[in-house]
Each structure stands twice: as C-alpha cells, then as structure tokens.
Amino acid sequence: MKTSCAHDGEAAGLNKGELATALADAEARCVTAEERLTGPRRRVLELLLASGTPVKAYDLIAAFGTEGEAAKPPTVYRALEFLERLGFAHRLESLNAYVACRRSDEGHAAAFLICDCCGATEEFEPEVASAVQRAAGARDYVVERVTLEAHGRCPACR
Amino acid sequence: MKTSCAHDGEAAGLNKGELATALADAEARCVTAEERLTGPRRRVLELLLASGTPVKAYDLIAAFGTEGEAAKPPTVYRALEFLERLGFAHRLESLNAYVACRRSDEGHAAAFLICDCCGATEEFEPEVASAVQRAAGARDYVVERVTLEAHGRCPACR
DNA sequence: CCGATTGCTGTTATGAAATAACATAACGCA
DNA sequence: TGCGTTATGTTATTTCATAACAGCAATCGG
Numbered sequence: 541m542k543t544s545c546a547h548d549g550e551a552a553g554l555n556k557g558e559l560a561t562a563l564a565d566a567e568a569r570c571v572t573a574e575e576r577l578t579g580p581r582r583r584v585l586e587l588l589l590a591s592g593t594p595v596k597a598y599d600l601i602a603a604f605g606t607e608g609e610a611a612k613p614p615t616v617y618r619a620l621e622f623l624e625r626l627g628f629a630h631r632l633e634s635l636n637a638y639v640a641c642r643r644s645d646e647g648h649a650a651a652f653l654i655c656d657c658c659g660a661t662e663e664f665e666p667e668v669a670s671a672v673q674r675a676a677g678a679r680d681y682v683v684e685r686v687t688l689e690a691h692g693r694c695p696a697c698r
Numbered sequence: 699m700k701t702s703c704a705h706d707g708e709a710a711g712l713n714k715g716e717l718a719t720a721l722a723d724a725e726a727r728c729v730t731a732e733e734r735l736t737g738p739r740r741r742v743l744e745l746l747l748a749s750g751t752p753v754k755a756y757d758l759i760a761a762f763g764t765e766g767e768a769a770k771p772p773t774v775y776r777a778l779e780f781l782e783r784l785g786f787a788h789r790l791e792s793l794n795a796y797v798a799c800r801r802s803d804e805g806h807a808a809a810f811l812i813c814d815c816c817g818a819t820e821e822f823e824p825e826v827a828s829a830v831q832r833a834a835g836a837r838d839y840v841v842e843r844v845t846l847e848a849h850g851r852c853p854a855c856r
Numbered sequence: 857c858c859g860a861t862t863g864c865t866g867t868t869a870t871g872a873a874a875t876a877a878c879a880t881a882a883c884g885c886a
Numbered sequence: 887t888g889c890g891t892t893a894t895g896t897t898a899t900t901t902c903a904t905a906a907c908a909g910c911a912a913t914c915g916g
Contacts, residue, residue, distance in 0.1 A: 576883090576892085576893080578882095578893065578894085579894090580893090580894075581893095596872085596873085597872095597873065597874080598872065598873070612894095612895070612896065612897090613873085613874070613875080614874090614875075614876095614894085614895080614896085615894075615895075615896095617873090617874065617875075618893080618894080622893095633791035633792045633845065633847070634791045634845050636872085636873065636874095651830075651833070653833065653834055653837060653839045653841070655839070656842070662837050662839070664833040664837070665833075666829070667829050667832075667833075671824070671825050671829055672809075672846070672848050674825075675809070675811070675822040675823075675825070675848075676811055676848060676850065679811060679820050679822070679852075679853075680852070680853035681811045681813070681820070681848070681850050681851065681852055681853070682850045682851045682856060683811070683848045683849070683850040684814070684849055684850045684851070685848070685849040685850070686846070686847070686848045686849070687791070687792050687845065687846070687847040687848075687849075688830070688844070688845070688846050689791070689844070689845040689846075690830050690833075690834060690839070690841045690843070690844045690845075691841070691842055691843040691844070691845075692834065692839050692840045692841040692842045692843070693839065693840045693842070694837075694838070694839055695837075695838035695839070698840060734863085734864080734912095736864070736865085737865090738864090738865075739864095754901090754902085755901095755902065755903080756901070756902070770866070770867065770868090771902085771903070771904080772865090772866080772867085772903090772904075772905090773865075773866075773867095775902095775903065775904075776864080776865080780864095794873095794901085794902065794903095
C-alpha cells in the first residue's frame with residue numbers, strides 16, 4: 541500500500557505557535573460543548589496536530605509521555621474516542637490510523653484523499669453525500685455515517 | 699456499532715444450487731484470467747457466498763475445515779487476497795470483514811451500504827466517483843482506489 | 857525425461873490493533 | 887461532606903494480520 545518515495549519528512553504538521561492556537565481553539569470548543577479537554581485528551585490531540593499526517597495508535601502510545609515513556613493503550617484509545625466524538629480527529633479505516641481535524645463543526649461527515657506514497661491526507665467535503673443518499677434511497681436504506689477514503693498520489697509525489 | 703435487533707438469522711446466503719452455479723462462474727472467470735481457483739481459495743469463496751453477509755476472517759478460519767477443524771490464518775488471508783484481486787470478494791474496512799461479490803468485472807470500484815442492525819450489506823455502483831474525481835482534481839491528486847462505506851439501517855430493520 | 861523456475865500451500869511464530877474488566881481518582885452538586 | 891458521574895490507571899486478554907521458511911506441484915525449455 542504505502543510505496544516508498546522520496547517525499548517523506550515534509551510532514552506539514554503545526555509549529556509551536558500554531559499548535560498553541562489550535563489547542564486553545566479546541567479548549568474553547570470543549571467549553572461550549574460542556575466537555576472537558578483533560579490531560580490525556582489534550583496530549584493526544586497535540587500529537588496528532590503536530591504530526592499533520594495520519595498516526596497509528598501505537599505510535600501515539602509510544603510518543604505519549606514527554607520523557608519517552610509509553611502510555612497504556614486504553615489511555616490513548618479513550619482519548620481518540622473522545623476526539624472523534626467531538627470532531628477533533630478522524631479515524632482512517634483503510635490505514636488503521638488517526639488524523640487531526642481542524643474543522644469547526646462537530647460530528648461532520650468526512651472524506652479523505654490519501655497519498656499512498658508520502659502518507660499525506662487531505663480532508664474534503666463529501667458533496668458525494670447526495671450520490672450516496674440517492675443510492676441509499678433507491679434501496680430503502682437510511683444512512684447515518686459515511687466513510688469515504690480515496691487512495692492515490694498527491695501532487696508532490698507525482 | 700452493531701446494535702442488536704430482531705432481524706438476524708435471515709441471512710440471504712446462497713442455497714446449494716446457487717452456490718454451485720456461482721462457484722462454476724468463478725471457476726470460468728479464473729480460466730479466462732489465467733488464474734487458478736485452488737482448493738483453499740474455492741473453499742473461502744464458498745464460505746463467503748454461503749453467508750451472504752460480511753464474515754470476519756477468523757470466522758472463516760474457524761469454519762474452513764469441513765469436519766470442524768480450523769485453518770491456519772495465512773491460508774485464509776492468502777485466499778482472501780486472491781479473491782479480492784480477482785474481484786470475487788471485498789474487504790469492508792469499517793468492519794474488518796469480508797464479503798463475496800458476484801459482479802463480473804475484475805477490479806471494479808466498490809461501495810457499500812451496511813446495516814448496523816442486522817449486518818446486511820448491499821454493494822452499489824459509486825457514481826460517487828465523479829464527485830471524488832472533482833475533489834481530487836481540485837487538489838491535484840490522482841485517485842487509484844476508493845473505499846466507500848455507508849452505515850445505516852436496511853429496510854427490514856426500520 | 858530432467859532440472860530449473862515459478863506459484864501455491866503448510867506450519868510455526870510473532871507482530872499489531874483494540875478492548876474487557878476492575879480499581880482508583882477528580883469533579884459537580886445537593 | 888457525601889453522592890453520583892465522569893475520567894483515569896492498570897492488568898490482562900482478545901482480535902486481526904503477517905513474517906519467515908520449508909515443501910510440493912505445475913509448467914517450460916532443453
């Protein structure tokens with residue numbers, strides 16, 4: 541799946557200032573939603589934001605501690621569950637990985653372009669929704685959640 | 699995810715005659731493609747077809763032997779890889795499960811409606827493709843493979 | 857017919873991803 | 887302060903998937 545290629549390393553993560561802003565935003569949105577951005581949750585979000593690309597759960601687990609100690613799996617998985625619920629992160633089913641999301645609407649539908657070469661992802665708005673709804677309607681289904689992941693190559697990797 | 703509901707058990711798998719026909723079809727397509735539908739491959743396809751709904755890999759492993767003995771994981775995973783390659787089966791990323799496909803075109807794009815209640819799935823043609831291509835084009839991506847899985851409720855479960 | 861190549865299978869072992877279950881701590885509030 | 891709720895810590899286990907290597911069988915050129 542992930543073919544090796546020269547463009548790794550230019551990760552696109554947030555720098556220190558952007559990170560602080562993004563975390564403050566998240567904090568604010570939690571207050572509004574009457575939810576708590578606790579330590580572990582904040583830490584996992586920070587790691588995701590700093591990466592800018594999808595991160596495996598066990599990489600988060602390994603990177604969790606600031607002195608290099610690992611977290612226990614449930615710590616990170618619970619944080620991820622929270623972050624997903626509030627729309628701060630998404631799970632990429634086809635990669636078994638998680639990615640931060642900076643869109644401001646909780647619980648939005650998500651669709652992704654995923655570069656199989658460098659691992660970069662771009663989230664886009666699934667206008668696709670209407671086509672899915674049409675297919676669903678024709679079969680009498682009610683759709684509650686859509687996973688859309690398009691694999692290919694990003695501009696830099698071609 | 700899978701909420702319990704009364705409609706289980708009405709699985710929609712193929713009966714004996716249909717199964718024989720479907721396997722013969724698969725056999726024929728393999729000949730055309732110059733591929734071999736060997737024992738393990740045929741057996742796994744048979745199990746998928748008989749089920750009619752998505753099946754977990756380890757359920758296939760457990761059901762593999764005709765006298766109840768389990769297969770070794772690689773046996774089944776290799777067969778699944780082959781079946782996917784030829785378009786006889788698809789992997790459902792959001793379920794970690796596999797489902798038979800009776801469409802006749804190798805390597806086609808796949809999209810699914812998945813009932814979270816009874817586990818039924820319907821494959822549909824992703825006309826969606828055009829919308830994805832538009833989003834991809836705008837971002838200069840080249841798309842090679844699309845995963846689309848819509849979760850919801852089937853007619854029977856509402 | 858022989859030997860080499862290639863593709864598939866069998867087997868053992870291990871790696872990677874996720875969750876169950878239960879104990880403890882922190883928070884919000886009567 | 888004491889109670890219910892929500893979040894965390896911890897141990898263990900389950901679920902999902904692949905690496906690595908040995909053997910076998912079909913195919914093809916000589």
